[in-house]
Amino acid sequence: MTVTKKTSMAENLNTLIRIIPLLWRTSPGRLTLSCTCYAILAFIPLAQIWIVKETVNTITKVIEGHNELQMALLLLLLQFLLMIGSDAIQSINEYLVVHLKQRAAFYIDEQIAIKASHLPLVFFDKPEYYDQLQRVSQGMAFRGLTVISTLMQLLQQALTLIWFIIYLARIDVWFAIVMILLFVPSLIVNLKIGQRRYAQMMNQTVAERKSNYVMGLMTGRSAAKEMKLFRLTPFLLQKWKHLYWKNANEKAALTKQSETSRFLAQLIIILSNMVGVAYIVWMCSNGDLSLGDYVALSQAFITTQAVIQSATYNLSLMYEESLFLKELFLFLDFPEEHPHQEQSLAPFKLNHQIEVRDLCFSYPSSEVQRLRNISFKIQAGQTIAIVGENGAGKSTLAKCLVGLYQPCSGSVLIDGIPIANIDNVSMKANISAIFQDFVQYQFSIRENIGLSHYEQMDSDHLIYSAAHKADIEQIASSFKHGLDTELDPIFEGGQELSYGQWQKIALARAFFKDAPIMLLDEPTAAVDPISEAYFYERFAELAKGKTTLMISHRLASCKIADHILVLKNGELIEQGNHDALIALNGEYANMFDLQAQWYVNEQGEEESVCSNA
Missing domain, CATH: 1.20.1560.10 (ABC transporter type 1, transmembrane domain)
Incomplete structure (x- = not known):
């Protein structure tokens, strides 16, 4: 330029x-x-x-x-x-x-x-x-x-x-x-x-x-x-x-x-x-x-x-x-996300539902709409799965729902109040998340977990509780300096974690905040199958009473969802629970069958190899 x-x-x-x-x-x-x-x-x-x-x-x-x-x-x-x-x-x-x-x-x-x-x-x-x-x-x-x-x-x-x-x-x-x-x-x-x-x-x-x-x-x-x-x-x-x-x-x-x-x-x-x-x-x-x-x-x-x-x-x-x-x-001088307004803003409260009305979104200086005319309702306390192919707009929609992106048109309402009229600090205080591109902080285990609610970072009990929920407690306990172990070998006494372990640290960070709304963007993308099964079993128990937005490519995880949103090319083409969408025999059923067939074929090949041996 x-x-x-x-x-x-x-x-x-x-x-x-x-x-x-x-x-x-x-x-x-x-x-x-x-x-x-x-x-x-x-x-x-x-x-x-x-x-x-x-x-x-x-x-x-x-x-x-x-x-x-x-x-x-x-x-x-x-x-x-x-x-x-x-x-x-x-x-x-x-x-x-x-x-x-x-x-x-x-x-x-x-x-x-x-x-x-x-x-x-x-x-x-x-x-x-x-x-x-x-x-x-x-x-x-x-x-x-x-x-x-x-x-x-x-x-x-x-x-x-x-x-x-x-x-x-x-x-x-x-x-x-x-x-x-x-x-x-x-x-x-x-x-x-x-x-x-x-x-x-x-x-x-x-x-x-x-x-x-x-x-x-x-x-x-x-x-x-x-x-x-x-x-x-x-x-x-x-x-x-x-x-x-x-x-x-x-x-x-x-x-x-x-x-x-x-x-x-x-x-x-x-x-x-x-x-x-x-x-x-x-x-x-x-x-x-x-x-x-x-x-x-x-x-x-x-x-x-x-x-x-x-x-x-x-x-x-x-x-x-x-x-x-x-x-x-x-x-x-660049316009801020939530400029100071003279009128008082409503505190965040989710007692009934999140409603999306005709939501559209496009990135600045782009004429391409990433989301088009999306409308649905989420009841408080439900687990919602957002699925679709790569580029369908799953993460973009989730960011609009939690206020990270502002829609070009349409609105997101919390108990009937538009997000724009809700106090931003109050709203962010009630949302926790783990993103697919989560941050690997070169800090201690305590800081990595406690950053989501750093006012209570000094509480060993709360840190270990979050670590237990994410199945990372044993790793934290095994190090010489415990929670104060630095997570990078470039520091004296620092330890190196695998990507899957880092993801569990990020999960613990999300759990530590203990917010009523939780966003999980590909939460088990790099976790082994056993840990994945354990995670969803634990998650179903821990998510009770929370409103959860879950983005996943592995549709088997959607079985725990109360409601599933199926996106394609920025549009909401199907919604319902797992059984209803399978019975519909549409996009979701097709994707689920393809993934199931892949696992069946893989298992059949393994059995064939074993019998030939």
Whole structure:
């Protein structure tokens, strides 16, 4: 994707205006004190030049025989004290800036994490939105720190330039005019460079993400077995090299272009300074300036040149970082899943039924409807199975039912109240789930199970009870550190689990919450048959009184369901209990017969092999 949209200066200014209150909130006292330090440091270079001028003039008089030795020593002492004071203020300011950076970095990362938790789930399913999330979550705090440092430095440099321009104007107004004019080309060049660097970063986001992913495969633990078995390193290394050098060469080309432009702009400043210093020499030769004036003005020219170079670079850096920070504020301004509403929302209560009316759903920027005109009712306390082929819309429907997806049209009602009018926190507190792509947290067993209701994570009794329900209690008890065993061998004393054991951990996490509604998305996909049979036997007992939404490809598990929803191509084509759907002899019966036939054929082949042996 190529970035073509340009950002106006007004937008960048607005971004910078928004970052200043952010800095103020982190630590107003330290920020005020730091700004004061920068203001003092900005005046010191001019004071040093004035002292140098007076010192040179005084020493010249001493050499000529005038009685000015005491004044010369006093000026040298003053210069020495100014150097000590400057170093002391810089040390104090560095301490203040470090604290400001730490607080700002924490605040920015905290805001990103909080915002991500409030975004709708579909945000993570859309590539361009996810790319934006990646951009703001990787290094945005560092960019915020860069803005802090650059703002402070610009304050100091701006004040220094003002002092020097006033000083030069008192000697000759043309000195000040030339210095102001020299500021323009360097600023334009650096702003253009910042804009190009931002555009390049935007264009390289996807390639950078792919490059990091491929490198993670080659160096990480998750893919290590297949890397060795399939000898994937040569193939992936070549893929990574292509992505890496494509981006690297583009960056090198831009750097070459940028530094050439900077050199030409700096050359103009250097040549102008040479002319200015020559003019000062001419003024000295005419007796208009003293030797001290020459030293001071020459130093002023050199210092002003350095400040202009540094200030224009910092302005361009500020401009560039404002482009990046614009991404942060766009992210923070993204519509949330449940924005604050003035009207009070109803607490979650399921006493009677869940009703779905003409529900339709499609992903953002997609014209394809994943669910179309679905309507049904679920009675409280029932176990509902949602079945269908891959891509039929089973998981999508389940996510709509528990409020993770918002339907495009139609509605989901809990005891007659639309989900949109129910308090989101209250609703989520009453739902537990295990998804097919459950998370394997690199935490302890206790944390892995207790995360679903972390307020009660310290209760060994509740943790072991959930582990018992998921048939994982013996594994937890067998480890040396028990529930506090880390579940990753990369940590000291950590243990490695099989995928099936990890799934049982996820089941225990779902049971630990003990919510009245439970969503099970392929709960036994990686569990052995004996454990599967035990699980459904236990589940039928434990699910009494709970409303359960169960997604499964193994239709034998549907026998425990009170009601079955059969989806095909996003439409609800059949519903009823197991016996009724078998009698209907439709899609469900056909799928059930195919699976049963597969098991019968497999058993027949095993018996044939045994008899031949």
